[in-house]
Amino acid sequence: MFKSESILTLEENIVRIERLFDAPIQLVWEVWTNPLHISKWWGPKGFTNPTVEFDFKVGGSYRIVMRSPDGVDYPIIGKFLEITPFQSFVISDLVDEHPDEWVNEIQKLTGPIGNKELLNSKLRVLFEETDGKTKVILVTEFANNQIRDGFAKSGMKEGWSESFEKLDENALPKSNEIYIEKILNHPQELVFNAFADSESVGQWWGPNGFKTTTQSKDFRVGGKWIFNMLGPDGTNYPNVIEYKEIRQFDYMEYAHGSGNANKKDDFLVKIFLIVLEPNRTVIKMQMAFSDTNVRNAKLGIGAIEGGKETLSRLNLYLDKKANSL
Structure with missing residues (x-):
């Protein structure tokens, strides 16, 4: 050690x-x-x-x-x-x-x-x-x-x-993990529903400059979310999420990868939604990769920065939604 x-x-x-x-x-x-x-x-x-x-x-x-x-x-x-x-x-x-x-x-x-x-x-x-x-x-x-x-x-x-x-x-996380945490100024239920809703998730998912298009989304244990992410440089990134566990309104767990079985690039994501105050929610994302080298490679391409940008976009989306009511 x-x-x-x-x-x-x-x-x-x-x-x-x-x-x-x-x-x-x-x-x-x-x-x-x-x-x-x-x-x-x-x-x-x-x-x-x-x-x-x-x-x-x-x-x-x-x-x-x-x-x-x-x-x-x-x-x-x-x-x-x-x-x-x-x-x-x-x-x-x-x-x-x-x-x-x-x-x-x-x-x-x-x-x-x-x-x-x-x-x-x-x-x-x-x-x-x-x-x-x-x-x-x-x-x-x-x-x-x-x-x-x-x-x-x-x-x-x-x-x-x-x-x-x-x-x-x-x-500090374990040698194969990444932790991302952020306070969102919205109730736990609204944050959870933003992940669950197939209609709106594309409006905030992904780092700045990315556009997410959903092909299909089945938000249940065993269900899959199949989507593409288009990067600012025009590169398309296929994605597949398979839900392993869902606990309304405070927990989600899923495998996330490209959907290409030959790449073996799936990693496990656990999301905890913790009530801080009635209108403030702590979101904790824990990502576990196959080994340290894969984790470090993800860090090298901006995994933490991208994750934090995604959560900031989620908070902004919920801000606009609240202001429109």
């Missing part, structure tokens, strides 16, 4: 922590930038994240509330300063909402600082992939070396190491 340790080094005004993950960069990037994944792993062991707000764009804000095992909340807030997809992002890390008790404890390690704002920092997260493994490098820049040393003594390495272990265990 693959095992990697976190490495901490000190540079001028900087604490640098790095760790290697046994996963391609697309998967590691996803669990760092999707709030639904972040809530599964952020913070040391025993901590939960009741609030994860993540407006992942330059100038966007984030707010993560970590809750300790004894019920103390540690809000982390800031803004996204830079984003280079699949390479790095930079955030401000502000301690404005941290409890006074935490500030007092940190100052025991940093020494007197005079101004609480000096405890604010800037975090650069870098991603580097080699041979299917991804190194994540955290570069935290502090106001000065005094504060850097205080934070380093406060357990930064231990805290991040435990977070990384949770990321490995709770957020």
Whole structure:
């Protein structure tokens, strides 16, 4: 079993922590930038994240509330300063909402600082992939070396190491799987019916620029949906879905392939629809492929990006439908 340790080094005004993950960069990037994944792993062991707000764009804000095992909340807030997809992002890390008790404890390690704002920092997260493994490098820049040393003594390495272990265990998919998760601003039943309805599914299915045409659709266990997807470049992609399990209104499972028996390209898809609020539904798509190489090949042609675009088109379709009523 693959095992990697976190490495901490000190540079001028900087604490640098790095760790290697046994996963391609697309998967590691996803669990760092999707709030639904972040809530599964952020913070040391025993901590939960009741609030994860993540407006992942330059100038966007984030707010993560970590809750300790004894019920103390540690809000982390800031803004996204830079984003280079699949390479790095930079955030401000502000301690404005941290409890006074935490500030007092940190100052025991940093020494007197005079101004609480000096405890604010800037975090650069870098991603580097080699041979299917991804190194994540955290570069935290502090106001000065005094504060850097205080934070380093406060357990930064231990805290991040435990977070990384949770990321490995709770957020990264198995070696032959891909997970796609998104919140849709619509009731569970409407989301489910959008998958079931043969008349409307073609209006939203597929990544941006694709057109889906249904030949036949029998939405029942053992039934098949046979359709073509026309890409922006004019390439036609035959598709066949065979439904294995359907549970109204919260679960679907199906085999998805090209319909060509010689290609043996079927993969298994499980879709969970979870009620978050009356008009908000979490959709979780789990795709299992025959092996790691096939999974990685799908990642290489944009499986995660295409899946997220499809769900965004679904949300937009439901928006328009709701507005027309």
